[in-house]
Amino acid sequence: MQHGKYRFIVGFLVIPLAIYAIFVISPFVQAIYYSFTDWTGLSSDMKMVGFDNYTRLFKDSVFWAAVGNSVTLLLLLPVVTLSLGLFFAFMLNVGGRRRKKAVIGGVRGSGTYKILYFFPQVLSIPIVALLFQFAYNPESGALNAFFKAIGLDNVQPDWLGDPQLALWCIMGAMFWANVGFYVVLFSAGMSSIPKDFYEAALLDGANRFNTFFRITLPLLWDTVQTGWIYMGILALDVSAFAFVQIMSVGPGGPDYSTEVLPLYVYQKTFRDGQAGYATSIGVSLLIVTLIFSAIVMRLGRRERLEF
């Protein structure tokens, strides 16, 4: 049987491992190597340049603009998204006034809200990004038309074209797209909290405010932390790239006001033919991601509550 077991193990693992090694692992390892070369990405010529790419980063003002914007996303996106998600989920599951039978319950129509709120989550990022791009369009967009309709004719911002506003506009679309998922996720978490906890709290005369901060949030902490990390990675990687690339006016927005790290990696590689330099930006992105995860883990560490 022993011999058959190993053949079985190898047989089952070899294809998935091969695909994973070729398309995921090897590119990551190569990326770190390329970051020490002057590779253009166009020909196979390259030579080792040591830490030149990394020292060049320090003098690259666009890089620092991108770092600044990425860090802004990293700080604001999780906080706002998760807070809204928590608030809505609490209202929909616990915040309702008490009915005859149930001890706790959501507000009326909470089922419908949950379905509605999740809509953006099933749409792809380009759909959401394009939708918002139309809404922000200064001439015929829904937002400026709305301002006109309610008599605010002179409030006609340039939205995505305004360096002061552009990043906020893109963030708005990202909030819109992500809150629904956390409403549903936190709802699932809240529904597994035993009802008698709430019952006891009610007998003690706790109001909704106290119930939330003393019961719901502490018991949901693990889920919140997972969501935090997930949202942070989103803000640094795929999601940020797609939203900014599609919605930005010109490359990286007016005055690089919406330039973010993943987009800069992409531009340096495929537009400017500086693949070696681009990968060193990618490595710094990886470092930011790791620092972020470490901080969240450290801050989030607290006694695990069992229930």
Added chain:
Amino acid sequence: MSVQTTKPPAATGRDGAGGRGRKGGESGEGRVLNVFSHGVLVIWGLLVTMPLLWAVISSFKDDGEIFGSPWGLPSALHFDNWARAWDKANMGQYFFNSLVVVGGSLIGTMLLGSMAAYVLARFDFPGNRFIYFLFVGGMGFPIILALVPLFFVMKNMALLDTYHGLILVYIGYSLPFTVFFLSGFFRTLPTSVAEAALIDGASHTRTFFQVMLPMAKPGLISVGIFNFLGQWNQYLLPTVLNVGDPDKKVLTQGLVALAVSQGYKGDWSGLFAGLTIAMLPVLGAYIIFQRQVVAGLTAGALK
């Protein structure tokens, strides 16, 4: 208490989900708070649905109406927008490409992912932990970092701009979560059933396909939905790896290409129609299967 105060200010909104002034609520606590919170919920509901409705309505307008009265209703239903987007703007072709790629990669991901997860979860062998962490570690890396070398790996293997190339890459990048989730799931399944099958003379392979896989069905459905949404909405990978042949574009890329080209041509109605075509099937599928979708996604994240 009066019915008035329990009714949120905007509850007459079209989603009809707001409170319909019902008598109830024995607790006198926070009447103001209630109006406030209901109001916020309704506002967010409107914020979520309005842009979608707006896109659908705009897809029936002609260009003049889109510019002239962005918030108005169309004077006539211009179905020709839809036809134009489907045929001339290639949305039909993009749709088909997405179906092929996602169909292939979803089957591949589920099959290969569950095979690897099963072996890693239920067999002891040297290197087991190492391979497991190799897979799981992939969840935390920024994909953008791998893109440049990946582009050249694909180029050297002549896989750029092909269906099968894209399928392989989608499978590769879906494996970390799939293996992580399913190995957790396989670990929870009872050992006795698998042992009974082996004693009855079934091979390991047969035990896997005929006993273990069917038992893992709930887990498979969860990951399946997660992967389907992720792969169907994938934008970054095709943007980089699938740029040579315009007819090979998947839906998400095609949509962005359409936005750029229609922007030049000024065919906004066609663009809205394209957007609606891309949007409605997924929304429809979600409404039908929303229970499974929600259960699947939250099961993944709560574990």
